[in-house]
Amino acid sequence: MNPSTISPCIIVQNVQLARDFYSAHLNAVITFDCGWYVNMEIGTAGATLQFMQPQSPEQPLFQxxxxxxxxxxxxxxxxxxxxxxxxxxxxxxxxxxxxxxxxxxxxxxxxxxxxxxxxxxxxxxxxxxxxxxx
CATH class of the missing domain: 3.30.720.110 (Signal recognition particle alu RNA binding heterodimer, srp9/1)
Structure with missing residues (x-):
């Protein structure tokens, strides 16, 4: 296996809260945002992270x-x-x-x-x- 990238996706109840925090305090740039899923880049080295609201009842929230x-x-x-x-x-x-x-x-x-x-x-x-x- 040789992945080209690995990035965390955190399952949360309120994506907007995370999006606003990382944008305001870490200058994250939003590269995709459909409301229930957001992808952000931080810096210029390709660091990304994602937040997603659960899409099914079985999907656990971040603890x-x-x-x-x-x-x-x-x-x-x-x-x-x-x-x-x-x-x-x-x-x-x-x-x-x-x-x-x-x-x-x-x-x-x-x-x-x-x-x-x-x-x-x-x-x-x-x-x-x-x-x-x-």
Whole structure:
């Protein structure tokens, strides 16, 4: 198997809530929207995500436990995004910190409890360098 892309589709009751959040706070560009399904692109690297309202009673709603790791190009951009998130009054569930595993990042939540870990790579500590395979 050799897929050309893999992207998450989150099943939610209200697609508009997700669409509005990602457009307003992460500059997502809507590439498809039929009301009950929306496809969004974030950034220029081809990152996409989708939200869909259930189309049958058997289709389960998202129950939480998902984190999007969103890598930015620099720690300055991470700092700017952190200030933007805090300024918008969104929750910060993991504080902005430099981590020994090799990044600077923080986490917030979308309206459905999906965690967004926003980070940029930094030099890992000696303790964590041994775990990198490349």
């Amino acid at each position: 939480g436990g998902l984190t999007y790791n969103m890598q930015l190009q620099s720690t300055d951009l991470v700092n700017t995004m952190h200030d933007r998130i805090v300024g918008a009054g969104l929750p910060v569930v993991m504080p902005l910190e430099d981590h020994p595993w090799g990044d600077r990042g923080f986490a917030t939540l979308d309206p459905y409890g999906v965690a967004l870990y926003i980070y940029a790579e930094t030099e890992p500590s000696a303790e964590f360098q041994q775990y990198f395979k490349k």
